[in-house]
Amino acid sequence: MNTNRDPTEIAETILHRSICSIKVGACIADNWGVFAWGPNHMGPDGMGLCAERFAISRASKSRLYKSTIYVAGEYRRGKFVPARPCEKCKKVIDKYNMIIKWRDRTGEWRTE
Numbered sequence: 001m002n003t004n005r006d007p008t009e010i011a012e013t014i015l016h017r018s019i020c021s022i023k024v025g026a027c028i029a030d031n032w033g034v035f036a037w038g039p040n041h042m043g044p045d046g047m048g049l050c051a052e053r054f055a056i057s058r059a060s061k062s063r064l065y066k067s068t069i070y071v072a073g074e075y076r077r078g079k080f081v082p083a084r085p086c087e088k089c090k091k092v093i094d095k096y097n098m099i100i101k102w103r104d105r106t107g108e109w110r111t112e
Helices: 007-017 051-058 087-095
Strands: 024-030 033-039 068-073 099-103 109-111
Touching: 007 024, 007 033, 007 068, 007 099, 024 051, 033 051, 051 068, 051 087
Parallel strands: 068 099
Antiparallel strands: 024 033, 024 068, 099 109
C-alpha cells in the first residue's frame, strides 16, 4: 500500500478487500502521514470486526492520540453507503481523542 496517497483514497481502496456484504474501509493518519488501515471483516470469532477497530488494532498506539480516522463505505445502487462509526468503535476512537471523517450517501466527506 502506498501510504503517500491521500487517506480518503486509501479508505476507499481498502474497502474492496472486505469479504462482507457491506464493505467498509478505514485509514488512520496523523501529521506525518498514513500509519494504519483496514477493511471490515469476519473477525477472530466470526462475529464481525468493524474497519475502524481493525485499523486501530493494527496501529502504533503512540500515534493514535489526536490522529484522524477516515471511514468509507462502498458504492451501491447509485449511492455511497454511509459509514459512520458504531458505538463500540466510537468509544475506542474517543479514548484516543481522534477526529472522525466519514463519507456520506452523496460521496462527500464529513467531519464529526
